[in-house]
């Protein structure tokens with residue numbers, strides 16, 4: 001550390017662990033969706049803003065790769081580890097190793113099982129049960145008393161956000177006996193699988209005429225489903241209602257074209273609040289709350305989708 005830097009830090013009331021000196025290892029899930037790509041890109045720019053060295057390991061959707069990456073970050077002696085856990089279970093041993101090495105772990109965008117609570121410093125996530133509830137309430141309000149058969153495209157099996165988005169949606173429609181989820185299957189959060197699974201739903205539902213709405217746990221799967229519906233001669237956004245989660249630019253393009261109806265926003269900026277919490281923890285010993293919650297907001301065609309599309313483009317997407 002230079003004398004000048006040390007003097008500046010003392011004047012600023014910081015101890016030896018200022019943001020400028022931090023190295024953070026980030027075990028990222030992969031690049032399964034537009035949202036994920038944006039999160040990676042925003043993480044890089046938020047690190048740059050704060051002069052933090054960020055080492056990103058892309059796990060290509062595999063928990064075993066995330067475990068290897070965490071072990072490698074521990075061996076390198078990084079100052080902290082960010083983890084976007086692909087699934088909720090199976091983290092105990094590796095997170096204990098990080099804890100023993102006194103390396104704080106911060107979860108980004110997904111949770112791990114509650115038993116692992118003592119193994120991480122804080123989690124920066126949305127309330128994913130609430131996201132599902134927002135989606136379900138929107139649908140219930142939109143269809144009113146009309147009978148409505150819903151097909152659901154679930155996220156990655158075992159991911160906290162997939163479990164919670166399903167739970168929230170089911171709770172929100174529980175008292176609406178006219179709304180029924182008739183088919184529900186994973187599309188693994190990808191556009192290609194969303195399309196493939198939607199094609200099978202359409203086939204199983206006699207060409208899709210009996211489908212009133214599609215609920216997808218993310219926008220990418222919905223974009224794939226929209227393509228499948230159009231190819232089958234259905235009119236998504238008109239004959240078939242759509243509700244999904246993320247608020248990526250492509251869904252606003254579809255809403256503007258009248259081919260999608262609504263989305264619940266998930267900010268891709270999970271790293272910014274995580275870096276702030278980490279810096280305060282390292283420099284002043286401030287222990288963050290166990291959960292730093294990001295906001296969830298519903299968007300529909302009433303929200304000037306073209307304008308939202310224009311404003312989102314370039315924000316890491």
Ligand code: AHR
Pocket residue numbers: 032033034035036109110161189217218219220245246266
């Ligand atoms: O964990 C957040 C989810 O992961 C996003 O909703 C989805 O697009 C991504 O793959």
